[in-house]
Amino acid sequence: MREFVRPKVVVSKCLEFDHCRYNGDMISSPIVAKLKEHVDFVPVCAEVEIGLGIPRSPVRIILDNGEHRLVQPVSGKDVTEDMKAFCTKFLDSVGEVDGFILKFRSPSCGFKDIKVYPSIGKSGAIEKTSGYFGGAVLKKYPFLPVEDEGRLKNSRIKEHFLTKLFVLAAFRKVKSEGSMKDLVRFHTDNKYLLMAYSQAELRKLGAIVANKEKNL
Numbered sequence: 001m002r003e004f005v006r007p008k009v010v011v012s013k014c015l016e017f018d019h020c021r022y023n024g025d026m027i028s029s030p031i032v033a034k035l036k037e038h039v040d041f042v043p044v045c046a047e048v049e050i051g052l053g054i055p056r057s058p059v060r061i062i063l064d065n066g067e068h069r070l071v072q073p074v075s076g077k078d079v080t081e082d083m084k085a086f087c088t089k090f091l092d093s094v095g096e097v098d099g100f101i102l103k104f105r106s107p108s109c110g111f112k113d114i115k116v117y118p119s120i121g122k123s124g125a126i127e128k129t130s131g132y133f134g135g136a137v138l139k140k141y142p143f144l145p146v147e148d149e150g151r152l153k154n155s156r157i158k159e160h161f162l163t164k165l166f167v168l169a170a171f172r173k174v175k176s177e178g179s180m181k182d183l184v185r186f187h188t189d190n191k192y193l194l195m196a197y198s199q200a201e202l203r204k205l206g207a208i209v210a211n212k213e214k215n216l
């Protein structure tokens with residue numbers, strides 16, 4: 001049986017790793033629990049990292065003079081700049097990763113459909129956007145598998161996510177070893193999978209692999 005390379009995956013820490021939600025809860029996520037055996041997780045909680053503490057009052061994204069801000073309505077704190085600084089620092093220092101599993105509906109971790117409110121007062125959402133950390137992840141890693149635990153309950157989305165995750169982890173190993181022989185092996189192992197996704201791209205990759213005089 002083929003041995004799979006262990007992917008390195010950044011995960012929202014409240015998913016199976018820590019009681020770090022605003023109310024001290026941890027969220028159960030069957031896919032994160034199952035993957036612990038096969039994946040090297042890097043758990044992180046952006047809200048704790050910027051010093052909001054546990055428990056804490058929830059934060060939300062509001063529209064303020066045409067600009068999105070991340071605020072804590074109860075305290076009136078605006079933590080937008082702290083959150084942006086954390087996202088940059090963390091993503092610049094985390095090293096090479098193969099994917100992300102993020103908490104959905106969070107104004108920090110969610111990567112899509114996060115509610116934006118017109119003010120800090122009680123009101124309905126007026127639009128949707130990315131959370132701060134989730135949005136920064138999408139911007140920095142547009143080609144990596146990035147999903148939330150809500151979407152990963154869909155078996156088709158889960159299959160695509162896991163396929164991409166494990167193939168990219170295998171490719172990361174090939175790149176780090178730097179030999180054409182390993183690249184040829186990678187291509188052979190994944191030929192039919194690549195063909196199923198795109199025959200045109202497979203031909204381009206085949207031409208690269210065939211050019212054995214070149215180094216990796």
Ligand code: SF4
Pocket residue numbers: 012013014015020021022044045046047048103106108109110
């Ligand atoms: S969603 Fe993100 S910021 Fe919120 S508790 Fe979970 S890990 Fe922390």
